[in-house]
Amino acid sequence: MNVKQCIALAVLTAAGGGAMAEEAIVGLITKTDTNPFFVKMKEGAQQRAKLKGAKLLTAAGRADGDNAGQVTAIENMVAAGAKAIMITPSDSKAIVPAIKKARAAGVLVIALDSPTEPQDATDALFATDNYKAGLLIGQYAKAAFAGKPVKIAMLDLFPGHPVGIARHNGFLAGFGAPGISAKTVGPAKTADVVCMADSFGDQGKGQTAMENCLQKNPDINLVYTINEPAAAGAYKALKALGKEKNVMIVSVDGGCAGVRDVKAGVIAATSQQYPLNMAGLGVEAGVEYAKNGKKASGYVDTGVTLISDKQQAGVESRDTAFGLNSCWGK
């Protein structure tokens, strides 16, 4: 009898385990575990998953560009029974075969923050309109310079990255360069651009890039930066030469440190994006698919706002108090 009871108990427990597995499992794969942008994204996903009663799995690559790590993460999440996976692709092309396999296994895949190539390799894309983010700071700079002569340095991300190219071209289009659109292939260059360098979105490398640009052309008076760490690096390089007062820096991202830099006058304006929103919407779509089989599709704009304490006529912006309210990081 005792043995039978044990077996019955074991069967019941196993059945209970099975029922537990019925809760919707969704996965989030970021580029790294350490970038505050992704930390915020994870936070947003966790909040929404809790609210929806879903289980959230998370994983990340070891470094930006670690495609193999992301492939492994996708496989592990499919093995873990995830019904939907959100991913910020480190390599927009190389990740595609792994995503294809996951989708073939019936998993909904949503790209967050940046698209895959081709974009329809995922079911949906929830992201900032990076071209628009660039456009806003371009328009801001144009209004601020009001036709004065300009020499521009552009501190980009790294070669070939679609987000870097979209922001870069958006900025130039916003500044009024003709013939540039969201469909322009590769980073455009105009006569006003005297230096283009890769910052890898990193403060140290941004500083080096700016130092070299100033060597090339000491008259630079407008600096476009891919993100605020790069902007902080550029500012350090300018300050070392005593040029920080006469040069305007604009940026994209909207992290808390970045918004504080806007408040302090280090950065004139930045385009703020909303990682919390991206992940929250992603979890919602994932749970919806797990429960009702309804698939999210297409591109969803998760919003972008220009943040600056010095308003320019004709350019809509919010102040740093607003920016600090919706920023991420420390």
Place this chain on the structure above:
Amino acid sequence: MPPLSKLGPVIALLAACVFFASQSDRFLSSQNFSLILQQVMVVGIIAIGQTLIILTAGIDLSCGMAMALGSVIMTKFAVDLGMNPYLAIGCGIAVTVLIGFINGALVTSVKLPAFIVTLGTMNIAFAVTQLYSQAQTVTGLPEAMGYFGNTFQLGQATFTYGTVLMLGMYVLTWLYLRETAPGRHLYAVGNNPEAARLTGIATNKVLLGVYMIAGMCYGIAALMSVARMGVGDPQGGQTDNLDSITAVVLGGTSLFGGRGSIMGTLVGVLIVGVFRNGLTLMGVSSVYQILVTGILVILAVATDQLTHKKG
């Protein structure tokens, strides 16, 4: 009883498996184990070359970048030049063997430290990879390049041909180190190169051979990476040098050379793979994997150091 340095890795691996099995009902399945094998395939094959080099008291920092260069060469030759895929694969492996030859030649004839030589070739291989590929992923590969990513069923589990190749390579290396004269010489050179030379072993020949065999492993790993990912990846391999050293150390091979085993490395590779898989199944952040790996590495080196002193 075997010494702790030999049993430790197996105990750690088993303990990790028991722990994860208790945490996730999806961990303990043949399907999941075959998945882990697929995931460790590339670093696993790189770690074979790394083990041989560390057994000679050397080290190779260039392995990951050599692998990336090999993968870009074989895929671009096949896609852009329209070369026969098998020939293109051969060219890719030839390039990684060449890098191994350069490493070995500089270590043996110019007597440079392996750490510095391979630091140099690591950077060179990275730069050449980026320049040649223009930092662009290579897609649209011929089918032949994906062969080792193809799968076959064995009961519940789905294995790739690549994992079979990896396990086969471990067995071959085990036999080579155990049963052949060059294999025994390798240990002798690692233990005491001067003594080895005086007993009539051509130490330079052994070293050069080891670096070239390692280079060949990186080329095969490149093919595995291409088969697994379905693309030629110029950004790949960036942490594979440290990952492979981690696996070798976790497997109980001494960084001072001359002591260690190839099967230990396989266990080391699996420990890392099991933690990554298990923690993901549990829903725990991958930072913990790095934390645990760090602790295990220090434990492994400490064990080695203590047993070394006693011995």
